[in-house]
Amino acid sequence: METLTGHPVRSQYKLPWQSDALPKADAMLVAPLSATSLNKWGAGIADTLAIGLVSEGMNMGVPVLAMPYFNQAQGGQPAVARSIVDLRAQGVRYLDGPDGYESHRPKNGRPAKFPWRRALAAVAHTVGES
Template sequence: MKRVLYLIGCAAGPTQYVDEGVRQAQERGWDVCLVLTPSAAEWWASRLGELEELTGHPVRSRYKLPGESDAHPKADAMLVAPLSCTSLNKWGAGIADTLALGLVSEGANLGVPVVAMPYFNQAQAAQPAVARSIVDLRAQGVRFLDGPDGYQAHPPKQGNPSAFPWRRALDEASSIVSAPQ
């Protein structure tokens, strides 16, 4: 049985290439369930069918309605990549107003391994709330990949979303989950 990875994408530049992250995860043997923040889902609105065909699962971006069954199997790990500055600070403050943040907020505190790799610029990274949010997430056991071990904030207007280090994020996700039985 394949391990299940929830790949959770926020509205940050690399999300336009989230299909590449899905493919790389699948190459590693993951069954990938894709969850997008509502804003990120808008970026893919005309192509959600492609992502659903690629993953074999519905792409979720909203909470289910009462009485609806879960659309995804249980996660063995969660990877939040790319993590936007806005979502980082909301998550760090305990605000779970989207399905994406609700899943990782709950998952991290239920023992599901959670990895997060940010993508934002140096001006956003300088916001004092960012450092506090990172400390708060790490205190909950979230593997936050920044600096030399993850993604280093880029100068404003100089990001390269197509060069997002999916492999590095997936290496970490794979390393924290035991091999399938």
């Protein structure tokens, strides 16, 4: 990633006196998003750098998109629907259904078939709108 972007890869929070080595994002994509991360994010639990960055970003004017990847049994958990509503209310573009990812049956996931092109096209469209 560092070679592709020219920026360091961060996996830990920076200390308050350290400057940020990353430029302001044009948009952020959270994908593939697990049901666990979705529910933590929707509940405001930012206990990882990844969730912390998008939690801040969506409240700093950065367009944030999320595309899930979990099965229908996980998606049937009532917290999932609440988290989606909460994130959408905060401006997150949640990419599900025909325009995103449709949950698969349990034990039938195909990670290699994750629709990255659809996710990246949604980001490009969002960036083009702003």
